[in-house]
Amino acid sequence: MEPKEILKQHIAKTITLTNDEFDYFFSHFKYQNLKKGQSIITEGHKVDCEYFVLSGCLKSFFINDDLKMFILQFAMPTWWASDFNALYSDTKATINLDCITDAEVLCISNSDREKMCKELHAVEHFFRWRTNKGYVASQKRLLSFMNNDAKKRYEELLAQYPALYNIVPKHLIAAYLGVSRETLSRLYHS
């Protein structure tokens, strides 16, 4: 399916735009074809855009002082990803975003998103709902962290995104769950 059509169907789930309005909205996105392993956002650099995933899989992650990686999000098709903190508050990136697989994305700059939100009320509504969902998902994950042990979190993750098991190396799943790769390995061999 065409990038334009994918985005169109995605936003149609939340709002209704005329064809002209959507065309105008869409004209602010740039298509990018990315290779596996390619970096999109790098810690310490400026963040201009957010990214809508068309195909492939991205990861947003944080590297701590001991060079240990923590994954905030696996971004699958029709998901949005960026360093939202840096993007919204116009500061340098503190998290990274890169490609786990070859990927295609549409990107829109922060200023263009704000412009679109201002010009088209429905677009503002769309982005409000998108963040609402992200916020709720983030709260749920936080609760899962506090309430469940690593095994339970692993089962939850696979129940929710079975595709990940095949696409994503296990040590990245461990980095998402917040356990060591050794512990994860032991979990599913018992």
Added chain:
Amino acid sequence: MEPKEILKQHIAKTITLTNDEFDYFFSHFKYQNLKKGQSIITEGHKVDCEYFVLSGCLKSFFINDDLKMFILQFAMPTWWASDFNALYSDTKATINLDCITDAEVLCISNSDREKMCKELHAVEHFFRWRTNKGYVASQKRLLSFMNNDAKKRYEELLAQYPALYNIVPKHLIAAYLGVSRETLSRLYHS
């Protein structure tokens, strides 16, 4: 300060409304005076509203099968609280909200918020930014959970909200940090 004035100043940080617009917006809120220990949202019940805190301190929390409590948020003056998952998706509450101290709140129903967002573009913008901030804060807390031990998280919390130390019993702080009250007690006696 008047409830109306508190809300007015709060939203003025993000958007600009005329006096008439704000009066209209404000007319959709109901004032409530609440007692310490009083429950606002109870698991399993319907959730109609979200709450803007004028004074006092609320907690939103989850109780697991072992009756262990996990605190999602301490809501201080000018913070918003609800079971947003239940509110947005019109399902029964899975989390609770109640008063740590005597408190005053303004509440607005889900349908009135949506009506306001539709009628006043600026209000939609306000709620988008409010959730943006909540989302970013939630991501940060998630990272802190993965990256830091209990002591570090405790110090972070106190650095960010020194007031909590005096207002909130320690076992609730433990429930926010995701450690046992015994562990928390040992942390700050060393």
Added chain:
DNA sequence: CCCTAAAAGTGACCTACATCACATAATAGC
């Protein structure tokens, strides 16, 4: 097709934190 690098499995040991049990201190209601 091979060779190197990345990913994954596994044993031994360590540590942060949980749990249980009980003691003590602070509050709130009568």
Added chain:
DNA sequence: GCTATTATGTGATGTAGGTCACTTTTAGGG
């Protein structure tokens, strides 16, 4: 002002998961 709670402190002990060290397997580039 006296109890009954509720909150807090502290020792003893258990355990999930971390770390380190090494081996085995898989996969990608020349």
